[in-house]
Amino acid sequence: MSDTTRILLDFDGDRRDVHAYEQAGGYASLRKALGMEPGDVVAQVDGSGLRGRGGAGFPTGRKASFLPKDKKPAYLCVNADESEPGTFKDREIMLRNPHALIEGVLIMSFAIGATSAFIYIRGEYRTEFEVLRRALEDARSRGYVGLNVLGSGYNATVVLHRGAGAYICGEETALLSSLEGERGQPRSKPPFPAVAGLYAAPTLVNNVETLASVPFILEMGAEAYAALGTERSKGTRVFSLSGNVRRPGNYELPLTSTLRDLIEGHGGGAPEGRTIKAIIPGGSSTPILLPDQLDTGIDYESIAAAGSMAGSGAIVVIDDRTCMVQLALRVAEFYKHESCGKCTPCREGTRWGVDIIRRIEMGEAAQGDLDLLLNVCDRILGKCLCPLGDAMAMPVASYVTRFREEFQRHIDEGGCPFTDSSPIASLYHEHVEVPA
């Protein structure tokens, strides 16, 4: 399959204007869906092999099929709380192709018989919120949203809801708590949202990119979508490439591509004169890969086989200037800050993690601290209500395991050997004098 096949970002500039979107064939899939049986729409999505693009990679059609058919009301919630560090793809989709998201929302709402859809967009995305609000107004004025959509008798309500800054709200049950006006703490599963979600009603929660892919599937057919990809990872995916590369940005690629295609082919590789030291393959919560793994496929299975996770599709390149202890500290500090405090291994473990890594970086660590750090990670892994604790433990343990000598050097030399070169160093070792 051609490397240039794109579904979500297959054009220059943007399609914020509803007429531009319609001229490109937009909203024809909604019309088509409204003429089908809702169950057949779910079957189309299922047949395409589309998997959730938020992080977990669960088959979208199957997830939709879990909702009981006869229980009303039912809700669709759009997870636009893109917050996994390294990930900025949903933002570009909303900015450049907001109607693809809205059309996908309407199709899936119809397919599950939802009475209302809620788009939960992270509070920081103010420009994106304004773009979506405008696009929704346009869609409403064109008869795609509201009562009796396109004369079909289907009524579609879409509410745009802004978050207020909390990473954990990207976890689907925390998102529902937040949408209900509570602190964004995750809930025990089961019951799963499909059975008891928003306001205890059956609820489908889907990521922005997932839903924005649905119009193409309805338009071209499940087979056409499935043809773009591997045996188990179908379609295209938007990869967010950041860190130390020449051309960072979002790149939509078929899932037959490799990390090398993305990082070297599209991203131009490490900046001139630098070499790649490590690769974060699926957002900051995923275990790190080494440059000799660049030929790994970017599909879900290949990255899992390489010892990590495809996660949110965020690939962060780390070059040879970087101190891995500083990187671990930054990652751990983030998850400590975002831990909601509900369960002990995460609340306490992320704090312990930060304290130990900070000691190592600042030259205050004891010889036993590396094993203690791995021990703390182990006491978090798989022992929390939601994946946030693991999101610190998995990458940190992988940095220690794969760069053990570098961590050990910090302990043996009583501090960081990379304070002059590492781009992260100024955060930890530079202090600006200010007037009292």
Next chain:
Amino acid sequence: MSDPATEQTLAGARETRPQMPAPARDAAPEKPLRERILDVMALYPDSRSAIIPALRLAQDEFGWLSTEAFEAVADATGFTPALAKSVASFYDMFRLTPVGTHEICVCTNVSCALVGAGDTLRELERQLGIHAGQTTPDGAFTLRTVECYGGCGWGPVVSVDERYHEPCGPDQVAGILAELRGEPA
């Protein structure tokens, strides 16, 4: 800007970042705060869902979530000020203390840190004469570090009054501050 490798990455980011539409003007609200909160409550099957939007409206009105702001939210929604406060304290974007006229937030998460967010932060500290987490004595600027703002490929991300500057290297700091102070560039 020091490191040529970082320079190269920022140049690449300028090419791949999509054009953003101009910010919508913050029009003066036509209705009193209470009525705007009631309008938002009507959007949801359960009015408690409106509490975060209501807190945002109150924060925009009062500048921060003062006692008066919480009381205004409670008065309109029918929930207690304590409940409103317990919700607000969970979320980073709610201000539980007063802030300066302009709020400058520097993302220091992994991707931004790898392309020199620390250098941008230190330059802001130097030029403002305050540390992150502080407000200038004249009340004009509050400087904060924040976690991932979702501009990872176009970082370092600096948000000024909720608008992103991407990428924002240390050499852009002077221009941003001059503009905020109303000085000629």
